[in-house]
Amino acid sequence: MTSESTATKTSPPAILLILLIAGSFAVDSFLRFPIPGTNEPHYLCKAKHYWNPQWCEGDFFLESSNAHRFFYQVIGFFTQWLTLTQTVVIARLTGCLLLAIGWFRLLRVLTPGTWSPLIAAALYLGIAAFGNFSGEWIVGGIESKVFAYGFLFLALANACEQHWNRAGVYLGLTICWHPIVGVWGLLCALFALLCYAVVQRKSLNRTSLGLTTSQAIPAIGWLILCSLPGLIPALSLLQGGTPREEFSANFIQVFYRLKHHLDPMDFDTFSYLLYGLLLVVWFILRRKESSDFQFRFFQYFIAGTLGLACVGLLLGAGPRPATDMPYYAFRMSLLKFYPFRLFDSLLPLAVTVTVINGIYQRCFAPTENAAGSQQGSSRLAVVTVSLLSLALFGGVFYSAWAKPPVHKMTAQQRSDWLDACHWIEENTPESALFLTPIHQSDFKWYAQRPEYVTYKDCPQDAPGIVEWNRRLKYLRKWGQNYYNEGFDDEGLQVLKRETGITHLLVKRLGPFKTIEPVYQNPTYKIYQLP
Known part of the structure; x- marks a missing residue:
């Protein structure tokens, strides 16, 4: 040089x-x-x-x-x-x-x-x-x-x-x-x-x-x-x-x-x-x-x-x-x-x-x-x-x-998502554990609350990957088992007992027979498990 x-x-x-x-x-x-x-x-x-x-x-x-x-x-x-x-x-x-x-x-x-x-x-x-x-x-x-x-x-x-x-x-x-x-x-x-x-x-x-x-x-x-x-x-x-x-x-x-x-x-x-x-x-x-x-x-x-x-x-x-x-x-x-x-x-x-x-x-x-x-x-x-x-x-x-943004939401859906996350941050205890839509990726970023499992957040060690997969499969099976029954008290009690989940943030999951949403907007509903 x-x-x-x-x-x-x-x-x-x-x-x-x-x-x-x-x-x-x-x-x-x-x-x-x-x-x-x-x-x-x-x-x-x-x-x-x-x-x-x-x-x-x-x-x-x-x-x-x-x-x-x-x-x-x-x-x-x-x-x-x-x-x-x-x-x-x-x-x-x-x-x-x-x-x-x-x-x-x-x-x-x-x-x-x-x-x-x-x-x-x-x-x-x-x-x-x-x-x-x-x-x-x-x-x-x-x-x-x-x-x-x-x-x-x-x-x-x-x-x-x-x-x-x-x-x-x-x-x-x-x-x-x-x-x-x-x-x-x-x-x-x-x-x-x-x-x-x-x-x-x-x-x-x-x-x-x-x-x-x-x-x-x-x-x-x-x-x-x-x-x-x-x-x-x-x-x-x-x-x-x-x-x-x-x-x-x-x-x-x-x-x-x-x-x-x-x-x-x-x-x-x-x-x-x-x-x-x-x-x-x-x-x-x-x-x-x-x-x-x-x-x-x-x-x-x-x-x-x-x-x-x-x-x-x-x-x-x-x-x-x-x-x-x-x-x-x-x-x-x-x-x-x-x-x-x-x-x-x-x-x-x-x-x-x-x-x-x-x-x-x-x-x-x-x-x-x-x-x-x-x-x-x-x-x-x-x-x-x-x-x-x-x-x-x-x-x-x-x-x-x-290639639109990764969240693939309309402007209204994105606004409703942020609104639901901010409500959760302000109105739920920090110890709450959430079930969230599987393919979302930024719930913790906005809501500041822990999740049971999400598709995006996969661990990188072998035991963690296996457990991540087990949790996803469990939720899928739980949803299939109780979908026809309308997610009654028994289904919700099983979910809470076997996962520790205390709150649900859902878009299409439901209907729930015995609980009402503690908050909802045009796209999302938030439930607290009894």
């Missing part, structure tokens, strides 16, 4: 670019994912309960194992003084800033031109707005993986520059924030180094890789040390149940609860077509990139993510039901580790890098007429940024139109 590029990183324009990139990420986040986002009640309520166990005490999910303990420790700290919404705003802005710093560092290594990182951010967000492969995303609501990807970008930037100690620190922090993202990132980085070493050994130009023993040992040490706060809780989940519970939990995760992330047979055709097109574009354009170490390392890293995705496809491909697949127990035990995650999130980044480099090579390369070339390049830069910005916002608006 030249001294000029190094100086640029610490100059005011670099700071301005980072803030512009962070602003782009933040605008995309707040516009496409209104608070609370898809997973924010899941993460933020857990974080608040981690610091204040009396809050929503008795909630099954909140009292389950803490898979992302480091996130709960850091972010949950702020929930003691701020509301959940205020905490999310601060966490989102912080996450976007960290992503922008990592993005700027990585793109400054991989692409030429002062404005390339900002152009790349616009192009990436435009691609992301049109879809993904396995439900993975980087810019959205706040959760542990947002911070993990920020540190992963920093790790990749330093690895491309062969600063191995710093790369080890950032990879350790990636694992700390999100073990799956971090461990897969580490394996892909090792794969990239191995590929580069093999290619260099076979080529006539046997240049040194630059990773000596004296550099490798401290890097590994930093990696292990920084990863422990997040890695230890995650590893403990792998040993938390009996073989029967592990088997059941794997099946529930892979082929039921998280099949949209883990089962390739459940991914829609558009996702395969979109990522097939991106892959073709990347394969074609990457051949024109330089053979310098940083480009080759990043290409091999992306190839590693592709290899993981191919393994996932082989593991998941087969007849359905899944029990008809040969060795399905072994295959689902590997699928639960999200083999598609990095490929899903980073292939659009790889395409973005190759597109930017292609644009620069064709349009921004110096010519004999330096003055005219500079003026033409400046005009072209303005046009390019404008077009990519339009593509970004067009993608955002298309996504918002094609």
